[in-house]
Amino acid sequence: MTTFSDPPKEQFRLSMLLYDTRYRSATIQVIALIGFMLLAAWIISNTIQNLEALGKPVEFGFFGEPASYDINQRLLEYTSRDTHLRAAFVGLLNTLVVAVLGCITATVLGVVIGVLRLSHNWIVARLMTVYVEMFRNVPVLLWIVFIMAILIETLPAPRAFRGDNPEASMVLGEAVAVTNRGVYVPEPLFSNSLGNIHLFGESSLRFDVSLDLMAILVVLGVSIWISNWIKHRADAIQEKTGDRPVTWWQRLGVVVVPLALLLALLGFHLGYPELKGFNFSGGTHLRNSLIALWLALSLYTAAFIAEIVRAGIMAISKGQSEAAAALGLRPNRIMSLVILPQALRVIIPPLISNYLNLTKNSSLAIAVGYMDITGTLGGITMNQTGRELECVLLLMLVYLSISLTISAIMNWYNESVKLKER
């Protein structure tokens, strides 16, 4: 007769916290948590003691006080009587402006350079290699101050545009003035303007939304939607009959005609910059600081994007393009239908991190005096009020939220182009 007996039930002993792998991980975590909390408590209590000694309790009331400094490049109306909060808000918009502009130009430049680096043309490929190595291996801050110096030192002063026989002249049909004080470009004006919506009343975050712009965006959005619908219909017809109707004129017309009508209705015209006295007036004034930062960031990031694009295209095996050619596709169709969709999957994740880097590098604006969020909140506001803790922490929080937002958007996009595996 056999008897079965359960193995004796193990008693929990204290030493098992150290020697039994089942419990040891819990021990380690508790120790780590305690250590982390001790560290945090130590830092916080130090900070509180130090701030008390300095007589500066943490408070954000200074945001309501007048900033009393000027911001010369801005999207919103702002005077030195406005509050620090308003200044920080204007600075934040400036950061976003330069980041968006920089990302767009860096992508365009980077793709062109990356493709040209793979060119069979020996001289062009070498030239692009030189470009990439030159920009990748020199600090971006040096490029920013260098381009700023080029703008200030080599461009003509506004007074060179004066007189009957001026030394310098405006370019693009007298529309754009490139001077050492910045670039003056025509501004869009509407003679039958719909006006603005004032958001947030008189608070520090108030801003105006131009109804003209909204109208244009709405019309453009609807036209593009219709144009896409025409494309889908054409696709459906092609599926059914094998013949693709010619639709390019319909699609173009659907976009162009309503837009042109709307612009005519609003009385759209351009306000050109004009030389008045010693300086230009009218038009939009892009200051050197913005241009230098924008150019330097785009050129620098373009070098990295070029490498990413090159690596992405090279990662697609030759068999793919050969197979596409064997199916009878033309070279540009091979590129757009076979190579690029696959290369994009390799390209997008590092591209996202480069956009993030560009956005973070835009904080170097402080070196050329472009008033972005670092220049306002982390620069003049911090120095004037002496509220280092509040300003720096808030600055970090702002950048952190920008970074997380960008990476969330880009990850969502990345998901949508990712290989759908089943």
Add this chain to the structure above:
Amino acid sequence: MSDIGYVRTEMLPEQEPPVSEVGAIGWVRHNLFSNWFNSLLTVLSLYFIFKVLAGLVPWVISPTWDSGSLAECREILHALGREGHYAGACWGVIHERWIQLIFGFYPEHLYWRPIAAFVLLGVALAPVLFSDKVPSKLLIFSALYPFIFPWLLWGGTIWAPVAALLGFVLGWAAFNAVSKAMSTLLGFIAGALVALIWWLVLSSYFVGAMDSIAAIGIEPVESRKFGGFMLSITIGVVAIACSLPLGIVLALGRQSDLLIVKYICVGFIEFIRGVPLITLLFVASTLLNLFLPPGTNFDIILRVLIMVTLFAAAYMAEVIRGGLAALPRGQYEGADSLGLNYWQSQRLIIMPQALKISIPGIVSTFIGVFKDTTLVSIIGLLDPLGLSNAIRADANWNGIVWELYGFIALLFFAFCFGMSRYSMYLERKLHTGHR
């Protein structure tokens, strides 16, 4: 067969290929002018290169090496009949200030110390970088070097680095003793505690006592005398050296199954990677003293070093995590099946492979950190860029731009380019796996 009128019975001699298909002409036709678009690109590039060289070469070739001021440069160029704003470079500024651009305001009679520190850095790195050509006994020196390096640069009593070293030795001894007697985990805690107590409490008494017994030391140099490339390299080297181990720990933490440890690591990494370095430098310059016990006031370079190290460590952790993730699952399972514990498998199986995979990323992080050291000029340290502003403030050199920026850019380029080439060499050397 008879209706074939003529059949050649011997081979024709080979004809020379057409001149247009081989040699220089063939190469040019194939590579530069293969179609109209390529030809256009070639012509445009040639024109661009010509324009750049035509502008740059006469400017660079300018006999102004010995001039003492910008005005003197202009006179020399004027005497040569070269007029205009960009008639020639004024190399006098480089001649006069290159020492300053490299050493900052470090005392002149002590220049041998940074030089020795960086030469010894090469010696210490040699067994790591070129492991196949250098005897591995030198690794002992590499281990001691982190203590020699700050002593050489900052000077002071020799007992301070000795005390720092003793902390590691004591910690290691405590770890060994306790882990033999009880468990590894307890040993680890004991080692860390012993080392911390030594560094924070006892070491200052030790240094004082030893100093009164035998005052061996070299002349101390204040941090604010540091500047130029010496400062950049110091920050770069320290940040790189400290961030690698820290990054490995963070990466392991992020990969680990221990939830709390994991989230602490993730939070740290994502926070640091989400903010620009300049805000961390603001923390170094304004806030770090607030975070420490009242009355502590240590110098700005040390604070910057701490923040740059934390910054680099977060990026390093992500690079190494990539390497860890790229390892096939079987490697982890193989290590487990051999009965290795966590640290053994990490040390013997996982890390050697993961680090090898992540070498390109590690080196590019290094390059990035080295380039980012220029940011310290914004918080007022005199790195090359900060010095260039100081030099321009001198009445003699007021208005000089291109020469200084060019010189600084060239030096940075040399360093970073060299590092990226080394990483390519390493990749080739370590590429033992399958293609």
